[in-house]
Amino acid sequence: MPGDADATRKRLLDAAMKEFGAYGIAGARVDRIAAEAASNKAQIYHYFGSKDRLFDAVFNQLVVRTMAETPIDATDLPEYAGKLFDGFEQYPEVQRLATWYRLERAGSDEPLELIMQSNAHKVEAIAKAQKDGLIPAKYEPIVLLALVLQLSALWTGLTPEYAMLVSRTSAAERRKVVTDAVAALLKD
């Protein structure tokens, strides 16, 4: 039944997200994912082809969700950074997966099409806002986007030692640091 197949696929993706988030691509174990999803390795290979393609499926799903829930507003980049921050707070695994991806796929010559498209769309939105004089043009669009993304991820990139020092800060305070910092970049 197609319903069963969809349910199995979803359970596998959910289990894979946990496993990849905890152990990365190389460290993830397909048999643990299968067990967690009450499935088996054969089904994983049937649905996804390989561990790497399963990771891509999880990662694409996350990017799609993030894109859908956080559309860019180039005329209000501080709030865009704040919304990205909210997403990282709500789904901590997103940043962990993105970081594993970066470490383990560094130098890869197989970029994910969806990410290329997502980046291109955001860069265009920023370029248009700059052209329309709505935001300063002192940074190249791609560079400004990199700054906004990096600042929005400020609190997810902390070492354990650092996290201990800032753990007393509230989510609202952390969010304000992010939005203030992006606003400061945009001042002339």
Place this chain on the structure above:
Amino acid sequence: MPGDADATRKRLLDAAMKEFGAYGIAGARVDRIAAEAASNKAQIYHYFGSKDRLFDAVFNQLVVRTMAETPIDATDLPEYAGKLFDGFEQYPEVQRLATWYRLERAGSDEPLELIMQSNAHKVEAIAKAQKDGLIPAKYEPIVLLALVLQLSALWTGLTPEYAMLVSRTSAAERRKVVTDAVAALLKD
């Protein structure tokens, strides 16, 4: 002979830095490190005790080097960020190791003493410069330090897809983005 022991230890640390940088803590293989260092697994356990403690030794060595080569100047944080950027350009493995550390030791209750000391020292330097009125006090010292570190690492945190888009930027241009962004944060 002590000279031989020192040379072996150094070769093991160098080989371990490469291996951990490429594969992380879980993914690193002690036998590859031993082979690369023309040594053997018994010597690794003799000198370092375990794979985890070998990682700590590599990581401590890097932090010591970074601290020694990049002392903080709290009255010129843009240039401090620029010097951190220079370090990341010169030793790309530093950021990779720091990122593996963060991912694989997240939630660890065994913080590295040296990092705690290094952070505390930097926070004190920033607090003093703020107290002396040399830099704005709008961010808490620990938060300002986090912002400076995050911005200095702007270019090391890119996904492969993103890196493709910015690969045409020169090192001098990338450095200027970092120092300009930190300067913008410090404006009133």
